[in-house]
Amino acid sequence: MDSFQENAWQRASLEQVLLKMDSMGFDAFVVTDLPSIRWLTGFSGSSARLLLTPGGSWLFTDSRYRLQAAAEVKVAEPVITGEGFVAALRSGRYPLGRCVALQSDRVSWHEASRIIAAVDERCRVVPVDGFFDAFRMVKSPGELLLMQRAADISGQVLDEVIPMISPAMRECDIAAEITCRHRKLGAQKDSFDPIVASGARGAMPHAQPADARFEPGSLIVIDMGCMVDGYASDQTRTVGLGPVCAEAKEVYGIVREAQQLGVCSARCGMRARELDGIVRSFIAGHGYGEAFGHGLGHGIGLEVHEGLHISPKGETVLQEGMVFTIEPGIYLEGKFGVRIEDTVVMEAGRARSLQRYSRELTEL
Amino acid sequence: MDSFQENAWQRASLEQVLLKMDSMGFDAFVVTDLPSIRWLTGFSGSSARLLLTPGGSWLFTDSRYRLQAAAEVKVAEPVITGEGFVAALRSGRYPLGRCVALQSDRVSWHEASRIIAAVDERCRVVPVDGFFDAFRMVKSPGELLLMQRAADISGQVLDEVIPMISPAMRECDIAAEITCRHRKLGAQKDSFDPIVASGARGAMPHAQPADARFEPGSLIVIDMGCMVDGYASDQTRTVGLGPVCAEAKEVYGIVREAQQLGVCSARCGMRARELDGIVRSFIAGHGYGEAFGHGLGHGIGLEVHEGLHISPKGETVLQEGMVFTIEPGIYLEGKFGVRIEDTVVMEAGRARSLQRYSRELTEL
Numbered sequence: 001m002d003s004f005q006e007n008a009w010q011r012a013s014l015e016q017v018l019l020k021m022d023s024m025g026f027d028a029f030v031v032t033d034l035p036s037i038r039w040l041t042g043f044s045g046s047s048a049r050l051l052l053t054p055g056g057s058w059l060f061t062d063s064r065y066r067l068q069a070a071a072e073v074k075v076a077e078p079v080i081t082g083e084g085f086v087a088a089l090r091s092g093r094y095p096l097g098r099c100v101a102l103q104s105d106r107v108s109w110h111e112a113s114r115i116i117a118a119v120d121e122r123c124r125v126v127p128v129d130g131f132f133d134a135f136r137m138v139k140s141p142g143e144l145l146l147m148q149r150a151a152d153i154s155g156q157v158l159d160e161v162i163p164m165i166s167p168a169m170r171e172c173d174i175a176a177e178i179t180c181r182h183r184k185l186g187a188q189k190d191s192f193d194p195i196v197a198s199g200a201r202g203a204m205p206h207a208q209p210a211d212a213r214f215e216p217g218s219l220i221v222i223d224m225g226c227m228v229d230g231y232a233s234d235q236t237r238t239v240g241l242g243p244v245c246a247e248a249k250e251v252y253g254i255v256r257e258a259q260q261l262g263v264c265s266a267r268c269g270m271r272a273r274e275l276d277g278i279v280r281s282f283i284a285g286h287g288y289g290e291a292f293g294h295g296l297g298h299g300i301g302l303e304v305h306e307g308l309h310i311s312p313k314g315e316t317v318l319q320e321g322m323v324f325t326i327e328p329g330i331y332l333e334g335k336f337g338v339r340i341e342d343t344v345v346m347e348a349g350r351a352r353s354l355q356r357y358s359r360e361l362t363e364l
Numbered sequence: 365m366d367s368f369q370e371n372a373w374q375r376a377s378l379e380q381v382l383l384k385m386d387s388m389g390f391d392a393f394v395v396t397d398l399p400s401i402r403w404l405t406g407f408s409g410s411s412a413r414l415l416l417t418p419g420g421s422w423l424f425t426d427s428r429y430r431l432q433a434a435a436e437v438k439v440a441e442p443v444i445t446g447e448g449f450v451a452a453l454r455s456g457r458y459p460l461g462r463c464v465a466l467q468s469d470r471v472s473w474h475e476a477s478r479i480i481a482a483v484d485e486r487c488r489v490v491p492v493d494g495f496f497d498a499f500r501m502v503k504s505p506g507e508l509l510l511m512q513r514a515a516d517i518s519g520q521v522l523d524e525v526i527p528m529i530s531p532a533m534r535e536c537d538i539a540a541e542i543t544c545r546h547r548k549l550g551a552q553k554d555s556f557d558p559i560v561a562s563g564a565r566g567a568m569p570h571a572q573p574a575d576a577r578f579e580p581g582s583l584i585v586i587d588m589g590c591m592v593d594g595y596a597s598d599q600t601r602t603v604g605l606g607p608v609c610a611e612a613k614e615v616y617g618i619v620r621e622a623q624q625l626g627v628c629s630a631r632c633g634m635r636a637r638e639l640d641g642i643v644r645s646f647i648a649g650h651g652y653g654e655a656f657g658h659g660l661g662h663g664i665g666l667e668v669h670e671g672l673h674i675s676p677k678g679e680t681v682l683q684e685g686m687v688f689t690i691e692p693g694i695y696l697e698g699k700f701g702v703r704i705e706d707t708v709v710m711e712a713g714r715a716r717s718l719q720r721y722s723r724e725l726t727e728l
Contacts, residue, residue: 046570064570104474109466109491112473127473172547180544183536188572189557206410206428208552 006042009140010075014040016135018054026126027097028053030089030115033106035302036132038230042072049085050076055095060085086111090118101128133307137299138321143231144345147301147323150187150226150233151343151354157181157224158357162239165364167216171196171209178224187226191233191304195223202238202337205294205329216242219252219336225304232304234325235355236341240363251330252338252361254286259340259359262296262326266344266351272314279328280312288330297325300343322346323354370406373504374439378404380499382418390490391461392417394453394479397470399666400496402594406436413449414440419459424449450475454482465492497671501663502685507595508709511665511687514551514590514597515707515718521545521588522721526603529728531580535560535573542588551590555597555668559587566602566701569658569693580606583616583700589668596668598689599719600705604727615694616702616725618650623704623723626660626690630708630715636678643692644676652694661689664707686710687718 017040021029031037031050037059038044040052045065051058057076061069069078081088088094096119102112104127116125139147161177175194182190197207199218207221214220218241225234238252262279276296283292299308300323308316308324327341340359344351381404385393395401395414401423402408404416409429415422421440425433433442445452452458460483466476468491480489503511525541539558546554561571563582571585578584582605589598602616626643640660647656663672664687672680672688691705704723708715 064568102473104477105472107473108469109471109473109476110468110493113468113491127477129474172550176544176547179547180540183540183543183573186536186575193553204428209547211550 006140006142007074009142010040010042013135014052014057014075017052017132020131021052021101022054024101024128026099026101026128027123028095028100029128029131030100030102030107031132032103032111035230035306036103036106036136039132039136039302041076042074043069044072044230045069051089051094052076053095053097058094060088086114086118089115092122096123098123100125101131102126103128103131105129130307136301137307137316137323138319139301139323139345140321143301144321144323146229146231147233147343147345148354150191150228150231151235152356153182153185153187153228154224154226154233154235155355155357156185157226158222158235158237162222162237162362163364165214165220165239165241167214167241170211170213171198171201172211174222175209178222182224182226187228189227191225191227195221195236197221197337198241199336200334203331203333203335205331205337205339214241217244219244219248219338221337221339223339223341230302232300232302233354234300234304234341234343235357236327236339237357237359238338238340238361240361243363244361248336248338249361251288251332251336254283254288255328255330255338255340256359256361258282258328259326259342262328263342263344263351263353266318266326266346268318268320268346268349270318272308272310272316272318273312275318276310276312276314279326283328283330291330291332292328293331294329297327297341299324318346320346320349326351370504370506371438373506374404374406377499378416378421378439381416381496384495385416385465386418388465388492389463390465390492391463391487392459393465393492393495394467394471395496396467396475399594399670400467400470400500403496403500403666405440406438407433408436408594409433415453415458416440417459417461422458424452450478450482453479456486460487462487464489465495466490467492467495469493494671500665501671501680501687502683503665503687503709504685507665508685508687510593510595511597511707511709512718514555514592514595515599516720517546517549517551517592518588518590518597518599519719519721520549521590522586522599522601526586526601526726527728529578529584529603529605531578531605534575534577535562535565536575538586539573542586546588546590551592553591555589555591559585559600561585561701562605563700564698567695567697567699569695569701569703578605581608583608583612583702585701585703587703587705594666596664596666597718598664598668598705598707599721600691600703601721601723601726602702602704604725607727608725612700612702613725615652615696615700618647618652619692619694619702619704620723620725622646622692623690623706626692627706627708627715627717630682630690630710632682632684632710632713634682636672636674636680636682637676639682640674640676640678643690647692647694655694655696656692657695658693661691661705663688682710684710684713690715
């Protein structure tokens with residue numbers, strides 16, 4: 001995937017966005033969230049606002065990013081503002097028409113008020129939520145390459161750190177090794193703080209790594225991912241430190257089957273909640289329905305959680321090119337937790353996992 | 365500092381906040397930013413809203429945090445909401461009075477609109493910015509202990525990683541080691557992504573660590589910090605890989621003196637801009653005024669940048685117990701950069717550095 005193709009994809013995406021704006025009656029769109037700005041323009045800096053109009057688009061940033069904006073942004077005109085974006089809007093130099101859309105879930109009340117005051121006499125500002133979700137859910141070939149690279153790096157990190165687990169190590173040591181190895185293998189950073197949770201702590205889906213050393217016979221949940229050129233990976237494996245008890249083995253087997261069932265059942269045209277329901281029923285059928293308290297998965301891309309919800313309420317219809325996680329879990333309070341997670345892409349109508357790391361129970 | 369003393373400090377802080385609310389005519393305050401919620405209540409979870417009123421205070425969170433909220437929160441009553449905070453406000457169960465303040469810079473336009481709609485018939489919602497800044501600037505003894513511990517951990521990490529720098533290493537390798545060692549030494553995480561920038565890249569104050577190997581004779585800027593129980597450290601050192609050129613030595617010496625001048629000149633009662641001016645004039649007097657393009661420092665605590673700005677526009681008067689950075693730099697585009705940064709606390713009228721790591725030029 002070369003930059004010529006990526007630019008062509010960006011231009012096509014921008015055309016689609018302008019068409020949707022037109023159909024909703026928006027003459028201009030103020031984009032305030034950085035991931036959507038990156039998706040539309042390629043700009044990777046930490047400070048930007050984007051103004052989209054049928055007559056042209058402008059990316060506003062500060063002088064720190066002069067060179068970077070010039071190099072990265074082709075589909076919009078970079079503008080370096082000394083006085084800031086709101087002053088630029090107020091100046092009247094940019095065509096806003098009569099109705100400007102603003103991402104109400106991605107802008108502070110303070111900034112929204114300033115923008116409204118700046119353009120008040122000329123046009124109406126309309127709050128819009130989730131406008132870019134449907135676009136960003138479907139990944140381009142270039143985006144998929146980066147997501148595969150991020151998944152491969154995290155897979156290699158799992159290969160390296162899982163054998164390090166021993167009674168001499170603490171959860172926070174393994175978390176530190178994960179973060180360190182992500183960077184050394186070429187990722188820019190973790191996509192979220194690694195979860196390394198053993199024994200009863202594994203029953204808390206969002207446990208923070210503790211000072212505690214690993215106990216022989218415990219199950220350890222490892223949930224981690226990295227960022228490569230803006231794109232996230234996300235995966236979970238659960239391993240045993242030595243032989244685990246019969247109940248743990250049984251629960252592991254159920255989660256293992258549930259996860260495989262999720263990957264094999266996903267079809268383009270199916271609603272997200274149907275896929276969630278198939279896996280949820282399977283787990284409930286084994287008597288653990290109450291112990292699976294979260295959704296089956298979530299969309300992922302420029303953000304580790306974006307757009308799609310694979311949950312009992314998920315109405316989105318699965319489509320070719322969508323990328324999301326499939327991560328059933330069973331959590332037995334005071335005992336242990338098991339979660340197995342892959343990130344999958346919808347390809348030729350079905351889900352293909354980006355992960356190659358084994359899903360069988362490892363007893364270290 | 366035991367938890368009894370910390371609770372006493374929290375109660376005293378809450379009293380001060382309620383007095384300020386009263387003086388501004390607010391009957392209730394909706395706190396939406398997590399650092400201020402942590403400062404007020406000790407709650408460290410990732411999802412919360414806090415309602416403050418003279419008649420009582422309530423911390424709203426979800427079922428994931430039931431045990432944690434019960435253990436951590438003493439000055440407010442924890443409420444586990446299934447339907448969310450806005451529905452709780454709408455219920456009429458909480459006394460809002462006639463005027464409710466809302467942090468307009470810390471709440472999305474979307475949420476603000478929902479809150480306004482929920483209470484519209486009963487009261488007025490007023491936007492407020494920076495309400496907690498003046499309180500949070502001044503640290504309690506317990507907060508200072510944690511900040512010293514964070515500074516000590518980062519100091520030990522510098523001790524360990526600076527000798528690792530060699531032509532065989534890359535910037536991203538050192539960044540990975542910093543992150544890894546922060547966690548292993550007991551910090552929960554980095555307080556920001558480490559900056560490791562060598563040669564001409566050191567002239568970009570916010571450079572991301574690159575794949576590039578270190579060149580003999582180059583200057584390397586290392587800017588890093590960690591989080592300990594919610595509190596941040598922040599420090600920068602610049603080192604040479606082997607002997608550096610005469611110009612680099614000269615610039616290093618100026619920055620070294622400027623930094624020392626900043627630490628020695630700070631006095632309680634002085635405005636932040638005066639302190640900035642003293643250091644800025646010194647650097648300008650050596651002909652490098654244009655090459656020092658950022659403020660002298662910033663407040664730090666529960667956030668790595670908070671409250672105070674030590675800059676030409678900083679009007680805040682320095683007070684006992686305030687904690688901020690002093691970090692002059694000289695950046696020569698295409699050549700190199702030098703920055704030296706300590707975090708200081710105002711104590712007995714003067715600034716005391718939390719860092720013990722040497723500020724002299726190291727040529728590895």
